[in-house]
Amino acid sequence: MRRATWLVPALYIVFLMLPIYWLLCMSFKTTNEILGQFTPWPQNFTLENYRKILTDSTWYMGYVNSLIYVVINTVMSVAVALPAAYAFSRYRFLGDKHLFFWLLSNRMAPAAVFALPFFQLYSAIGLFDTHIAVALAHCLFNVPLAVWILEGFMSGVPKELDELAFIDGYPFWKFFAKIFLPAIAAGIGVAAFFCFMFSWVELLLAKTLTSVAAKPIAATMTRTASASGYELGLLAAAGALTIVPGAIVIYFVRNYIAKGFSLGRV
């Protein structure tokens, strides 16, 4: 009984990997082979699908656009969340609890509800089809999340650290930048990872707020798929490439993932 427990995660991981295997497998096939008959692995192995995506600017610019707004959003979310999380973890002030719950309630707003108003809002202020528009819109759910995660990590730092620094005569901002931020470096990494992740996977708003100049890879995928028939191989290759940034980021934070998912509050 004890020895068989490894089977549970093993079988679960096989279940997770099967669809991903199939995606990779299809991305190395020619369209004819895909539509012809079922083959469990590529018979005529081809890199043509990847070559097309990496040389055609309408394709690879989709990845560049996505990465630009994701990075802007991550930096912005973490930067504004840091002082707020510090306030929530260290001080009591008028309406603090209500404010915290109001922030979290924005995490519960369905993107579908906000799609049309966002389109009108960002068109009205002239930011439609810019990277900054998507980055700002994604702050709706990423800022509350970053505050929540950072607050959890900051509450784990003893308050005596602050008090000793102030007794030693450190001004607030110097203490914050030189002593406090290094103390919660892991928390900042985790918060940045989550902002990156949720901005990277969200597409309804990103698609609604862009048309040409800042079009994310997801929109490129749907349009190209319908315009030139149903090129499954190309679609599969584009999908496989969208996994790469996430895989790279996850490698860097692998030791903090578990703690991060519990928002620093174990």
Add this chain to the structure above:
Amino acid sequence: MSTRTVNQKAWWLVVPVLVLVGFNAIIPLMTVVNYSVQETFGNNRFFFEGVKWFEMVIHSARFHDALKRQLLFTAIVLAIEVPLGVAVALAMPRRGAWASVCLVLMSMPLLIPWNVVGAIWNIFALPDIGMLGWTLNKAGVDYNFTRQPVAAWATLVAMDVWHWTSLVALLAYAGLSAIPDAYYQAAKIDGASAWAVFRHVQLPKMKHVLTIAVLLRFMDSFMIYTEPFVLTGGGPGNATTLLSIDLVKIALGQFDLGPAGAMSLIYFLIILLLSWMFYRVMTLGEAE
């Protein structure tokens, strides 16, 4: 929490967040409220209609059907993902290289863009050329998710389990890792059974993270849009038209802004209310 000092100046630290989130939340929300009480015949002319759209949405069979499908979907995925996630976390290695390998592989689905998740499952389940669909049909199961409502639902649920169970597993794993080894040794000395260890040591320690897991899974499954839209497009017929899909159909497809606005607000309120109830129920014992 009790050690926090009162300091009203802390408001200044919160202002940037307030401005940024307020801009993104309040203006669009007011736009929706505005639509929900007005009628338009184009040309940007609006007429005040009061609560007409709210009454219409609350009494419409279409909304009831979408809501029922949504509740059913959320109930099914919670019932599968939470126990499965906990089971996987319990069986995972606690430390060492294998733990890292498990964590990285299990996080993979969480980092795939949502429309790609839908696309992956679409090509995986295609009845004639997809791995899953082909295998099922070869095994004698009549399976076609583009035509059979039951098959569409099964595929949708499988996709969500594939996509999100890891979140529950990772949270439960984080809770388990925080249990000191001494607890297990004490349980062993007492001769506690595996079930007793789970019930009295592991479950209480996981309670907090499981609350977060259930809340997150509830909210996100209730708001799901992109994955089912790419996988089934809400079909066959309306079989998998969940609330968000229906809402986008009304708002962006038919451009019925009034009913869409009213529906948005009712939808949002349902999520807030149910989340609050979940939160209260799951933290009931903590206050004592």
